[in-house]
Amino acid sequence: MLAVGNSFDEIRSSGKIPLSLSEEKFDYTESEFDENDDSAVSEGHIKLDKSFNFRGFMDMLTGKQKAFELAHQLDVKRGVSSGMDELVSPDALTEQPSNDEKAPVGAIRRVPSGARHATVGPTLEATPVRQTTQGRGSDLLLMQSTPLAKPATLSRTQPKDLLREKLIENHHRKASGNSVGSGQAQRDMVQEQKDLREEMSRLQEELAALENRQLKKDGEISQLNRTLNDKDMQLAELKKQLESKTGEVISQELKAANAHQRAKTLENELEQQKNKVRVLEKAMETTAMEVEAERTRLNKDLEQVTLEYKKYKVETGLRSNETSNTLQQIKGKNKILKDDLEKKTNEVNELRDNISTKEKEVSNLKNLLADLKVLVNELRADKSTVDVQLDIQKKELEAASSKLNSLRVEFDQLKNEKDTEINTLKADIENNWKKKQVRLEEVEAKCNDLTALLQKSYETNKELSVQLKRKDTEIGKINDQLKRTTVEKDSLRDFLEKAKWFEIPVGTILLDLFKKQRRPANGYKTILSEKYEIVGFRLTSDDELLNNLRQKVGSLENSNNLLQEELESKIKNTQEMFGSQEASMKNDIIKLSEDLKARSAMIDKLQSVIDSLQKDAAALLKEKDESVNKNIELSQHIAQLQEDQLQRDNTTFLELCQKNQEILQYNHEMMEKMHVMEAELRSVVKASNDLQFSISEKEAVLKEKQQIITDLQMNINQLRKNLEKLKGNPADMISFESAQRIYHNLDRKMYNTLMVDQVNQLDLVELQNVVKNIILLLETPFSKLSKKMPLVSIYLRYEKSLCFHFANKLHFQVYQEPIDIKKFTNDAYSQYLERHDITKIKHPLEICLEKLYDEVRSRLKY
Structure with missing residues (x-):
């Protein structure tokens, strides 16, 4: 065996x-x-x-x-x-x-x-x-x-x-x-037959027992099939739950992408609105500058016209004096013209005031200015002709009195011409005035339209600014949500990449399957069986069965x-x-x-x-x-x-x-x-339990991450408060202007030489160390430091210099040489650097002054 x-x-x-x-x-x-x-x-x-x-x-x-x-x-x-x-x-x-x-x-x-x-x-x-x-x-x-x-x-x-x-x-x-033959053999044969019958009955009983056992096995197999079907249904439900979870993750990613895209579109729209506002502002500035330039140019032209008119008036006065009685009528007419011109100038002044109030619509007055220029040119031409004629008349009067008749005739002609010219000038001025009034009305209408447009643009700018603030808040919220989702996704990916079961990188296998376009339901089984020769997991029931x-x-x-x-x-x-x-x-x-x-x-x-x-x-x-x-x-x-x-x-x-x-x-x-x-x-x-366990672990990780985020936000807020406390009030910061108000003798050069602004570049620890070193070196409590610093300044500026000057003069009178204070100071400073104890410095100046005192006292005795 x-x-x-x-x-x-x-x-x-x-x-x-x-x-x-x-x-x-x-x-x-x-x-x-x-x-x-x-x-x-x-x-x-x-x-x-x-x-x-x-x-x-x-x-x-x-x-x-x-x-x-x-x-x-x-x-x-x-x-x-x-x-x-x-x-x-x-x-x-x-x-x-x-x-x-x-x-x-x-x-x-x-x-x-x-x-x-x-x-x-x-x-x-x-x-x-x-x-x-x-x-x-x-x-x-x-x-x-x-x-x-x-x-x-x-x-x-x-x-x-x-x-x-x-x-x-x-x-x-x-x-x-x-x-x-033998009787014993026959008995043995009968016994053998009985044994054979018993053996056949036993075989039949064993066959019946085997059939009963087989029926029991069939019942157990059917029960196992039922349990297997139940487990398959549970597995299908778990797979559906997993697919729903993955769908939710994908939807969250899509929402984040849409939110990011929406934020980009909002930013682009906001940038376009800002560009439009900038263009409108530039257009308003250019129109204002053009209106201002046009107004100044019109003022200059009006002043030039008035000056030319005054010149013309003076010339006509001289001409009327020379022609005496013949020109009396012209003078009267000139006075009338003068009055008219004064009225026109007053009207022009009023028009100029109106133009100053409506600066944005003066561009339409360019045509009016061109008309005025034409009139001035015509007046200038008339003036030149009149001057020529007056010169001729003077020469003729001086040459001979015989020409007086002809001059009178010419004067009559000139008078008639002037009358006609003055009438035409009056008609032209009236026509121009009417045209100016029409243009002024048009300019006023345009100004009203422009003001309405500006009001609308101002209101739209307000609305856009409100929308901009609202969009900024929405973008901030979306960015926060996007950051949270990205952090959660990165943490989930890191967890899956590091996940290992029995030294097998299951997480990387799941990520590779997730990245594929076609995701087979049992892809991980094929990968585990082909790559790692794993077909399943051994349970404690397997060990018990073994x-x-x-x-x-x-x-x-x-x-x-x-x-x-x-x-x-x-x-x-x-x-x-x-x-x-x-x-x-x-x-x-x-x-x-x-x-x-x-x-x-x-x-x-x-x-x-x-x-x-x-x-x-x-x-x-x-x-x-x-x-x-x-x-x-x-x-x-x-x-x-x-x-x-x-x-x-x-x-x-x-x-x-x-x-x-x-x-x-x-x-x-x-x-x-x-x-x-x-x-x-x-x-x-086992797979369903592992999936449920992984889902619970992911939920726990998400909760932990959320808690960590809240803790970090609280820490950030606390740090910001601490930073604001450390920074203090920027309005109380000492600048050149504030220092100049306190220290009246301070100027910019002295401020720069003292390098006061470099203190702003120091960090908190350095500033604290500077203040602490001052307290320790001066041996003054912090509560008395603000009072002690002016005293130290007074001592350094006045008392020390006066005392040292007196001692130096006395030393020079006694020993015919000044005190070498630099050497003494360097010696004391080297002693401080060696010991860093301000109380144990043996200053050489003390010995020098004691000798000086002894010498002066000995001389005073005698």
């Missing part, structure tokens, strides 16, 4: 079961005539097939194989073959001599079926080993392994193949030719050992019993053959019950027929009837074993499916 290895994990991982020498039991040889081709057993190691079952394997061992093993041992004792491998080699079928008749009866010795052959070397193997038989056929090691499967509890007291062994022995006894299996395997080993020992003891008993009764059984072979016929009839009846099971093993029946034919050729002394009976017996056991094996295989497959479904269910539950 084969002992179970160290652990079930080693069996499952390697697929092979090593043998242990201490637990090795008796082995049973497999011959060429074995009808069961068990593909699950190979040389060297036992490979565990998925359909292998311990109970079916034991049934085969205790049935068919033991019968052939016992027959093989009997043939070896009778000299049929020289070794075990000759049984299973195809050449042995023709080379074995039939020497059973030559061998003496006394020399035939039965070998117990459980006897061990001598082993060569310590190597033990799990399956029947066929070594090379050249020269050492007796040194064969024959062993049979025991597979790992859950066996059924055996309640019978003897092996179920005991009848088969007895039938084979009876067959060999019949072949020996002995026909001696421990239970180990315990069951241990109990099965113990039961297997007990059964094996019981089986060996019974086999030894049967062998001893048959060895003692061998002589008597030879005489009863003839009677036993008749009993075999009756028993074959009974087996036929039992065969009719099992015919339904023979349909599933037609191919195996053919192989079995071939093996039976080979057995008939090998054993020529065995009758056809007994061989048929043996064949039927073998087929019944084979079919029952095969059917049992198939049932166990189906049960094993269903158990494997159930385990697979349980593993999938556990993986699904």
Whole structure:
């Protein structure tokens, strides 16, 4: 028998079961005539097939194989073959001599079926080993392994193949030719028949138990299917929740992007509105400047016109004085014109005042100024002509008085011309005045329109400024929200990138799947299985199941050992019993053959019950027929009837074993499916729990981040308050103007040389250190420092200089040299730098003054 290895994990991982020498039991040889081709057993190691079952394997061992093993041992004792491998080699079928008749009866010795052959070397193997038989056929090691499967509890007291062994022995006894009968043999035959019936009833009960167990397994599988469906529904709900969460995150990102875009558009609109306001302001400034320039230019033109008119008036006065009486009428007319012109000038002045009040609409008066310029030019032309004529008249009056008549005629003509010119000038002035009034009205209307436009623009500017403030607040809120969302997104991404499960970067896998356009639902499973060779997670239930299996395997080993020992003891008993009764059984072979016929009839009846099971093993029946034919050729002394009976017996056991094996295989497959479904269910539950845990962790992280943000905002506000407190009131800061108000002797040059503004560049610690150093050096409390500083300044400016000047003059009078105060100061300063103790400085000036005092006192005595 084969002992179970160290652990079930080693069996499952390697697929092979090593043998242990201490637990090795008796082995049973497999011959060429074995009808069961068990593909699950190979040389060297036992490979565990998925359909292998311990109970079916034991049934085969205790049935068919033991019968052939016992027959093989009997043939070896009778000299049929020289070794075990000759049984299973195809050449042995023709080379074995039939020497059973030559061998003496006394020399035939039965070998117990459980006897061990001598082993060569310590190597033990799990399956029947066929070594090379050249020269050492007796040194064969024959062993049979025991597979790992859950066996059924055996309640019978003897092996179920005991009848088969007895039938084979009876067959060999019949072949020996002995026909001696015995009553004990008949009783044994009856007992064997009873055992056969009991064995068939036990097999039927076991089949019923297997069917009940299979029904229970089916019920458990259906219940597991229901639980699996429930878990699938829960997983689908979790997937929907995850998709909704991802949708919410994407919507938040879209909202943030839209808000950012909206903020940009608002900023662009605000910039456009600002540009429009700037353009309007520039246009207003340019129009105001143009109106002001136009007003000044019109004023200059009006002044020039008045000056020219005054000149013209003076010239006409001179001309009227020269022409005397002839020009009296012209003077009167000139006075009238003067009055008119004064009125016009007054009107022009009023017009100028009106223009000054309406500066923005004076641009339309350019045409009026052009008309005035034309009139002035005309007046100038008239003046030039009049001057020419007056010169001519003077020359003519001076030349001869004869020309007086002609001059009078010319004067009359001139008078008429002047009258006409004055009339035309009056008409032109009136027309121009009317035009000016019309233009002034137009300018007033335009000014009113411009003022309305300015009012509207002012109101729109106010509205835009209000909207701008509101948009600024909205933009601030949106930017804050965008910052929060970006911070949350970055924190979530960092968490996913750093997330690892059992040293596997699950977070990066999820991020890669999220970045893809097509996101498969189970993409992470393919990545884990392909890259990391992971198909699922092991639970504590798996460990418990493994421990239970180990315990069951241990109990099965113990039961297997007990059964094996019981089986060996019974086999030894049967062998001893048959060895003692061998002589008597030879005489009863003839009677036993008749009993075999009756028993074959009974087996036929039992065969009719099992015919339904023979349909599933037609191919195996053919192989079995071939093996039976080979057995008939090998054993020529065995009758056809007994061989048929043996064949039927073998087929019944084979079919029952095969059917049992198939049932166990189906049960094993269903158990494997159930385990697979349980593993999938556990993986699904694990994935759902992990997703729920990750969601809760993300929510906790979000809460922590929000709390951190609020704490940071509170810290920032506190820091701002502290900063404002440290900065103080900027209005109280000392500047040049405020210092000049306090210190009246201060000027800009002295202020710059003192580098007062560099104090503003110092930080708080430096300023505090400066003040503290002043307090420590002056040895003055802070409460008295503001009073002490002016005293120190008075001392440095007046008292020190006066005292030092007096001492220096006195020193010079006594010693004919001044006091070297710089040297003394440097010496005292070096002492301070060495000790940094202002109280322990030995100033050289003290010694110098004491000497001076002593010298002056000594001189005053004399």
